[in-house]
Structures are given as C-alpha cells and as structure tokens.
Amino acid sequence: MLRRRTFLAGSIAAAAALAGCAPDPVGELVDEDGAVTTTHEYGDDPAQVCDLILPSGEARGTVILVHGGFWQAGYDRSLEDAVAADLVADGYAVWNVDYRGVGAGGGYPATFADLAAAVDLLATVGPDAGVAIDRVAIVGHSAGGHLALWAAGRHLLPEDAPGANPALSPIAACSQAGVNDLVAAQAESVGGGAVASILGIGPDVPVPADLAATTSPQQMLPLGVPQLIVTGDADVLVPPWLSEDYAPVATAAGDDVRLEVVAGEDHFAHLDPGSDCWAQVRAWLIDVIG
Incomplete structure (x- = not known):
C-alpha cells in the first residue's frame, strides 16, 4: 500500500533557496517497507527533478x-527504478536524478549544467534529510555512464566551464x-549521431579538443576517484570497446579503475537487479562506500 502526498513548490521553494537551505520537496511517497521517496526540483522544467529515496533505517x-x-x-529517471529499489532494500540512500535531454531544452551546455545542479542539490537536501554526503558514489548507465564519470571529474573543470566548482x-x-x-564515439558514429546531438556539432565533425577536454571523461583523465567500468560483451548499442579502451588509459593516467566485461549480457542487463552486470556494481559499492 502506497501513501502519496503532494506539495506546492512555488514561493516556499524560492524562499528556502534564498535562505540557503533546501527547498521543500514537491512530493512524497512512502512504501509498505517504510522506504520514503521525496521529489526535489532544481529548476522550472519538469525534467529538472531528483528523487531522494531513503531506507527505513539508517543509510x-x-x-x-x-539514467541513459x-x-x-x-x-527519464524511471529507467533506474528497479536498481534503485534494490539498493534501498539493502540499506543505501539513493538520489535518482533527471535532466533535460536533446529535443527538450537539453544538449550542450544545458544537459551538463543540469546534471551538475542535480548532484549539487544533494549537498543541501542530504544533510537536511539526515543523509551523510561524505560517502557518495555515482552510478550511470549508457549516456548516464558518461555523465557519471563527467560528474566525478567536475573538480578538474576550468572556472568558465559548465559544471565547474x-x-x-x-x-x-x-x-x-x-x-x-x-571523441572515439563520435568518430565511430556510436548511437547514430547521438554524440553530435549532445555536443551541438555536425554528424561528421570531429569533437573539438577544447570541448572534449571539458565534456569527455577520457579526455579529462585522471579523474582522481576509484572507478568501475562495466559492460556486457553482448552489447550492440554501446560497443564494449568503449569500456575496454577507456580502462587502461585511465589506469595509465593514475586512476584506480576496475574493468568488468560480463559474458552474455547486453546493454539493458545493467538495469536488471538480477543480472551479473548489476552484481558487479553491488560488489564494487561495498568496496567503495560500504
């Protein structure tokens, strides 16, 4: 049995932001196991929202x-619902983020700015909700994997780059x-022009070096944080070589990187809590945040 309560954001959220505290959530959901989901806005667009999902006990x-x-x-973030529930059932707090995509206000720099704002909002919402923010890992799938690595490397960005500071x-x-x-994904037309669309360049145009240096994880190395790079060898949407090529370059740059290529699993196995791909993530999370 689910109980849902909805709140108005409006002037209350604005006043809270001006006061330097987290705005009130715009919705709350309590499930039968006592897990609580609150939805938080970081902008006016319907896609500029995040869910904080808390376990019944201490996280x-x-x-x-x-999401990808x-x-x-x-x-949207509903792609992550199954793995989010799996994490919460095992005692983790989850911050499930959304962002504007290409075709609805996204692209460069908006999508990057959105992801940065979504991550940064946790710095305020988390402590107010009793969640420690000193043990935070970020996990992303597909395009979200790119954004997860990028978010982990934001401390490297120059002051004028989207997502800096x-x-x-x-x-x-x-x-x-x-x-x-x-850079490599654009050169090989991975995703049928998806890289060109997110960066706002022509389909046959190489990614400019200065743009790659602030948007592409492999060109931002070293990121300075432990990383798990996991892929399935049956993935035909994002080819495994994008993981297999990245890991040794990141390791050579000085990063602590674990590469896992899972036999027989495809692109969407990562969203299945029963998959071997997800088991790799769960084991790694224990190592890095407990």
Missing part, C-alpha cells in the same frame, strides 16, 4: 543514479555500458 551510504537514453528527451564531489564513479570517450 549505509548514498548512491547517485544517472543517448542524452535524448523522452527518457562542484558543491558535492562523489568519491567513486561507475560507468555501466557508458559512452566514456566522446
């Missing part, structure tokens, strides 16, 4: 989830079937 750590969809509009920096990052190298 053992916090996981930020970033080749950065396109039409996909993070209020919260994850201590570990996982890319599940991620587009970890935008």
Whole structure:
C-alpha cells in the first residue's frame, strides 16, 4: 500500500533557496517497507527533478543514479527504478536524478549544467534529510555512464566551464555500458549521431579538443576517484570497446579503475537487479562506500 502526498513548490521553494537551505520537496511517497521517496526540483522544467529515496533505517551510504537514453528527451529517471529499489532494500540512500535531454531544452551546455545542479542539490537536501554526503558514489548507465564519470571529474573543470566548482564531489564513479570517450564515439558514429546531438556539432565533425577536454571523461583523465567500468560483451548499442579502451588509459593516467566485461549480457542487463552486470556494481559499492 502506497501513501502519496503532494506539495506546492512555488514561493516556499524560492524562499528556502534564498535562505540557503533546501527547498521543500514537491512530493512524497512512502512504501509498505517504510522506504520514503521525496521529489526535489532544481529548476522550472519538469525534467529538472531528483528523487531522494531513503531506507527505513539508517543509510549505509548514498548512491547517485544517472539514467541513459543517448542524452535524448523522452527518457527519464524511471529507467533506474528497479536498481534503485534494490539498493534501498539493502540499506543505501539513493538520489535518482533527471535532466533535460536533446529535443527538450537539453544538449550542450544545458544537459551538463543540469546534471551538475542535480548532484549539487544533494549537498543541501542530504544533510537536511539526515543523509551523510561524505560517502557518495555515482552510478550511470549508457549516456548516464558518461555523465557519471563527467560528474566525478567536475573538480578538474576550468572556472568558465559548465559544471565547474562542484558543491558535492562523489568519491567513486561507475560507468555501466557508458559512452566514456566522446571523441572515439563520435568518430565511430556510436548511437547514430547521438554524440553530435549532445555536443551541438555536425554528424561528421570531429569533437573539438577544447570541448572534449571539458565534456569527455577520457579526455579529462585522471579523474582522481576509484572507478568501475562495466559492460556486457553482448552489447550492440554501446560497443564494449568503449569500456575496454577507456580502462587502461585511465589506469595509465593514475586512476584506480576496475574493468568488468560480463559474458552474455547486453546493454539493458545493467538495469536488471538480477543480472551479473548489476552484481558487479553491488560488489564494487561495498568496496567503495560500504
């Protein structure tokens, strides 16, 4: 049995932001096991929202989830619902984020600015909700894997880059079937022009070096945090070589990187709590945040 309460954000949220505290949530959901989900806005667009999902007891750590969809509009954080529930059932707090995609106000720089704002909002919402933010890992799938690594490297960005000066920096990052190298993905037309659409360049145009340096994880290395790079060898949407090529480069740059290539699993196995791909993530989370 679910109980739902809805709140108006409006002037209350604005006043809270001006006061330097977290705005009130715009919705709350309590499930039969006592887990509580509150929805928080970081902008006026319907996609500029995040869910904080708390276990019934004290959280053992916090996981930020970033959904995929080749950065396109039409996909949202509900893609992560099953793995979010799995994490919460095991005692983790989850921050499940949404962002604007290409075709609905997203692209460069908006999608990057959105992801940064979503992560940074946790720095305020978390403590107010009793969630420690010193043990936060970020996990993203597909395009969300790219964004997860990018978010973990925001502390490297120059002052004028979208997402610079993070209020919260994850201590570990996982890319599940991620587009970890935008330069190579653009050159090989991974996602049928998806990289060109997120960066706002032509389909046959190489990613400019200065843009890659602030948007593409492989060109931002070293990120300075432990990373899990996991892919399935049956993935035909984001080819495994994007993970297999990234990991040794990141390791050579000085990062602590674990590469797992899972036999027989495809692109969407990562969203299934019963998959071997997800089991790799769960084991890694124990190592990095407990």
